Amino acid sequence: MTEDLDPLIHSPLRLSIMSILIGLREADFKYLQEKTGATSGNLSVQIHKLGDAGYLQVEKSFRNNFPLTTCSITEKGINAFENYVKAIRRFIE
Amino acid sequence: MKPEFNAQESLKVIDRMIAEARYRPSRAEGTITMLWGYLIMLGALGHWALDVLARWEYAPLAWLILIPGIIGTIATRMKFRTEKRVRTYVHDLTAQVWLAFSVSFVILYLFMQPTAIHFLPVVLLLYGICMWLQGALIRFKPYKYGAICCWAGGAVAFLLTVQDQLLVLALSVILGYILPGHVLAAQTRTEND
Numbered sequence: 293m294t295e296d297l298d299p300l301i302h303s304p305l306r307l308s309i310m311s312i313l314i315g316l317r318e319a320d321f322k323y324l325q326e327k328t329g330a331t332s333g334n335l336s337v338q339i340h341k342l343g344d345a346g347y348l349q350v351e352k353s354f355r356n357n358f359p360l361t362t363c364s365i366t367e368k369g370i371n372a373f374e375n376y377v378k379a380i381r382r383f384i385e
Numbered sequence: 386m387k388p389e390f391n392a393q394e395s396l397k398v399i400d401r402m403i404a405e406a407r408y409r410p411s412r413a414e415g416t417i418t419m420l421w422g423y424l425i426m427l428g429a430l431g432h433w434a435l436d437v438l439a440r441w442e443y444a445p446l447a448w449l450i451l452i453p454g455i456i457g458t459i460a461t462r463m464k465f466r467t468e469k470r471v472r473t474y475v476h477d478l479t480a481q482v483w484l485a486f487s488v489s490f491v492i493l494y495l496f497m498q499p500t501a502i503h504f505l506p507v508v509l510l511l512y513g514i515c516m517w518l519q520g521a522l523i524r525f526k527p528y529k530y531g532a533i534c535c536w537a538g539g540a541v542a543f544l545l546t547v548q549d550q551l552l553v554l555a556l557s558v559i560l561g562y563i564l565p566g567h568v569l570a571a572q573t574r575t576e577n578d
Contacts, residue, residue: 297395304390304398311402316473319406323470327405377399383392 318364415570422562433551509539531561
């Protein structure tokens with residue numbers, strides 16, 4: 293059942309972030325916020341969790357003197373996402 | 386208590402987010418294609434006119450018109466890079482295709498005289514490859530039709546004199562660059578409006 297699913301990915305916002313980044317080289321915080329519709333605070337917390345798990349690489353820099361957070365999915369994140377999708381398929385079948 | 390996030394909902398989220406993040410060509414890309422199209426057309430026609438009509442020995446200087454194109458492209462790319470909020474694999478691959486073209490062009494330019502009879506036909510064939518790949522990468526058929534025009538122009542150009550090849554180049558660029566560029570710009574405008 294859903295207990296077998298990776299708890300780090302199995303949440304609507306974290307799954308959204310992973311699904312967006314799986315097809316992209318990288319995306320910044322504003323882009324992820326626009327696509328997910330999440331609040332800054334919530335998005336920041338979830339990105340942190342995925343980053344701490346090694347699923348995302350999070351880089352902080354500055355653009356035009358404004359802080360910029362750029363996220364990309366790691367090899368570990370890709371594997372975790374693929375396993376999650378396989379588990380979901382098994383669960384539905 | 387939070388409602389359970391089930392497997393069906395997970396799949397829906399994955400589908401929706403992947404669709405949201407799919408690559409969409411920007412208006413800047415159509416603009417750059419058109420800019421290069423017009424400049425190459427003017428360069429080719431200028432070279433032809435100065436050579437055939439004015440009989441000026443420095444007719445190839447007409448290609449200096451490409452310098453604003455190089456500056457314009459760098460400026461547009463820099464602006465796009467500072468504004469860019471997302472980088473897709475399509476962006477990276479498209480850049481690699483045009484980098485490969487540039488390297489090939491420089492090698493051709495250095496080792497084959499630009500006035501050599503096969504220079505422009507080979508350049509047109511290389512353009513065709515780039516347009517075809519770009520059309521495939523961004524899933525935009527007019528670029529593929531443009532590639533076919535460039536290949537056809539390249540094939541015809543092999544049979545012509547260097548002067549006539551310039552006219553074929555101008556025509557190929559109108560059909561292969563400028564028209565697809567306008568279609569892309571119109572399409573991105575409609576999608577953005």
